[in-house]
Amino acid sequence: MYSFMGGGLFCAIVGNILLVVSTATDYWMQYRLSGNYAHQGLWRYCISNKCYMQTDSIAYWNATRAFMILSGMSCFAGIIAGIMSFAHFSSFERFNRSFAAGIMFFVSTFFVLLGMAIYTGVTINFLGRRFGDWRFSWSYILGWVAMLMNFFAGIFYICAYRMCECRRGNGPR
16 A cells, blocks of 8 residues: 555655646747747747746646646646655544545546646647647646656555555555
């Protein structure tokens, strides 16, 4: 049980770090603009080594930003619940923190999936046609890796919960 929780906690911490780095950095997409290399993130775009804030309030950027921030917050809440699940307080006997942590990691996974799907769909259908020579970059890839890490953290914590339930005699053996 504790090995599942430890593995889940490791995945969750790595996933949360990747979420923060992915959301904060400016390398979601790289392209050529007027012969110069440019790159953009959720908050800024950079052309010829000069970066500018994204001042346009475009719905897909706002949605992607919101889902990535919500994902980071739910992952952090899952980490707190996951750390608390190592302790056995009698006042929380009916509330299983391993199960709560697993659910929070699945919620975080869902939010990342929504944010990444929105960004991917709009980028391929709109920006991909606008810029001829473009590609997704490392910040974008870190977002997908963070989603996988959060998913596996949820799997680990749900497995820890099931093992705990089986030991108590409340579940299948």
